[in-house]
Amino acid sequence: MSLIDVTRPDARSSRPSAGDHEQVDVLGIGFGPSNMALAVALDELPDGERPTAVFLERQPTSAWHRHMLFEDASMQVAFAKDLVTFRNPQSRFSFLQYLVDHDRIADFFNRGSMLPLRTEFSAYLQWAAAQLDDYVRYDSTVVGIEPLEDDGVVTGFRVDAEVRGVRQQYVARDVVLAAGLQPQLPAGAEPGPRVWHTAEFLARVAELPAEGVTELAVVGGGQSAAEAVLYLHAAYPGATIHCVHSGYGYVTSDMTPYANRIFDPSAVDDYFFAPAENRRELFERHHTTNYSAVNPNTIDRIFDADYADRCAGRQRLVWHKASRLTELRADRDGVDLGISSLLTGGDVSVRVDAVVCGTGYRALDPSTLVAGHERLLVRDEDGRPLANRDYSAVLAPESRARLFLVGQTNHTHGISSTLLSNVAVRAGELADTIREAATVRTGGAG
Template sequence: MNAAALDEGKDVPETVDVVGVGFGPANLAIAIALREHAEEGRPLEAVFFEAQEEPTWHPGMLLEDASMQISFLKDLVTFRNPVSPYSFVAFLHQRQRLVDFTNRGCAEPLRIEFAAYLRWVAEAFVDVVRYGSRVERVTPVRIEGEVEAFDVLVASADGVRTVRARSVIVAAGLRPRFPAGIAPGTRVWHSADHVHRVGQLRAPRRLAVVGTGQSAMEVALDLSDRFPEATVHVISSQFGVAPSDQGPLVNRIFDPASVDLLFDATDAVRARLDVLHRNANNGVASSSVIRAFFDRMYRDAWLDRERLVLHRVSRVVALEEAPSVVELRVQSDLDGDVTSLHVDAVVFGTGYRPFDTAELLQDDVDLLRRDDAGRPVLRRDHSATLTEPGSARLVLVGQSEHQHGLTSTLLSTTAVRAGEIADALVAEAAENQHSHDRSAGAHTADRKGTHVTV
């Protein structure tokens, strides 16, 4: 395929085997696995479209002293292929940081360090990704009553184009979640945008953070560091701040093998385990961050000042933003009292929601089979169960905690999951080789790795 073919906006779109929506860790790991298949003689033509202009990973939360909460071994490849050239260890070695990382004596990388690793890997796959390209729509292609492919509408600075693929992988990440009735504004933002937005503040005196998880605690400490003269109000639904459960037995729920157990379990058992073990990841903070928060409160008490104020078992019941101030009404669920706070800005560390593929399917949203709760029903390999027959494959990554468990949106099983998805795509392509509508030799001369010229 050549670039001109798509740029000319032909009525009949050019076809590839796989289109990936997004190029974050999930699809980056899949690109690695597909390249390994190609090196073993099983190539697929794949192209990934990423809305960002360059490789980025949670740029709004790249605080200088923030660390990951997982081992460096839970990278893009190691659990699946320990000798891969795209491991975190290989990255450290190439950057001449391996010895220093070891001497640091900590298995959890700095967040800025892991982001640099992801960028380093992404730079090795510039031939298969198109940055600054936003997927606007995914439309099923029906041939004789069966869904045989998808047309992917992509918008970029060069215009709008359509690429047809037999398989589409939607790994568009998570979306910031605000409480009902709350919308972002000039002085109201989500922790996901914190680094980008906090610079607009000029000598604030009162600030607020809503939430009790890792992000909320990190933002509160960051605000206190940046503005030592300010008072930071932290509004928590909990009595305190619960620590994440990092015990080795509980952590097994994040093992790749546990995905099989959870997927095969009943809905009731999965729901019960979700409640029991959600404190291993969601709405909790690391012990080190909790200690730093409490130590600062304790030290300030001896210095007769109050820079961190924790509103326990409380929630925001109203928010009104004016040009120079935000008024929050905070209700305590302990005694029902309502406090009015006037702050210079408020940051919501209230978590994320999975991307909903319905945004891409639009009028064809009914193509996705859903359960009684309206959630997509996936197979073990993360491909969606469709309501119509056909060989086309729609893979949804990060949208199935209800089936695959807590790791659906986490890095813990990224490497193994990528291998499973790539294996399924390659096997499916082999089974459907006879139905390919392009000539057998049209692309063989230029099919190295996962290369495609789109």
């Protein structure tokens, strides 16, 4: 039996009866921008060609990087790199439509910037998510993906989710894993009330006492770390902030137009079909378009704050440049840090009330979800799962089903993989791949 009926008019699946699994054509894991864009692209397929689709999201509501929503933070991409515009500028899910609905389109352009506020982009995503409510199940954490095999051929996947302590099962022919990146802490660091990744920033900082905080530390030299420094400097006027990073100072993110072309939809083909060693070199060369780099405006603001402190005869930002953490030991009241300078070889110890780790993110290895089926995924020489151009994982057994890896393919599809720049076009490609395969399988005209 085919898992898909492309002639079915309604794209949403029917709910299962108790104890049953729910069968859908497409099961999305995560409902961040990547899978939201896919939901829209599927929704915009012609009537009769829409597969059934359900997206599982572990958060209770739609929330994009909610602990980094500083009121004054700007997006790093133009408004048109929203969920749809590069694929379908007439879509009702565009950022411009959101502005029209909120009576702000004139002032958005009067501002003279193509970059929305981060809070504004988050509100746009919530507005879009509300219109896609029928596709998504919140509070649903995917805990396992099991390949279903028939005579050695993978024909589908069973996906297990935890919904407020209750296990639910789904069966799908195509699974789209778009669970985002995983926060990365320094080696040996355990997250807790005194040690946080920037991914938890606003929630954790709210738990710090308003008074009595005198020493804080921020580790890292990228955008999130820099924003954390600015925030803490303003929020804790009585505190010294130790800024630990491996470089000599913040490096600006390259936002110049030729470098920006690395994010173009056409760059995905350039990157994917280039020899592996050239891909690596290209990635390194254009690393600072996104990684370990800071918006020049943020750098200027930090420098101004630092300079104003010095004019007032104090030093609140302490720069541990070209340095690395050698020790991080937290107890109930604070954290002991060991910091080693790569310039002098000297070590310093500081005791802080809390340490914020702006130490980046790493790709989610799908093996964490397909535990017990490691042989399923074909990997490159560095152990990373390989993906085809259509983002489906290269699977070892013969397969009529696909596990799409979305947002984890920097090594095969280039630097835009984890970003917003290409979500709209990528979602369109995914929707077409899903639809075309369904048409072939059912022998329909499509």
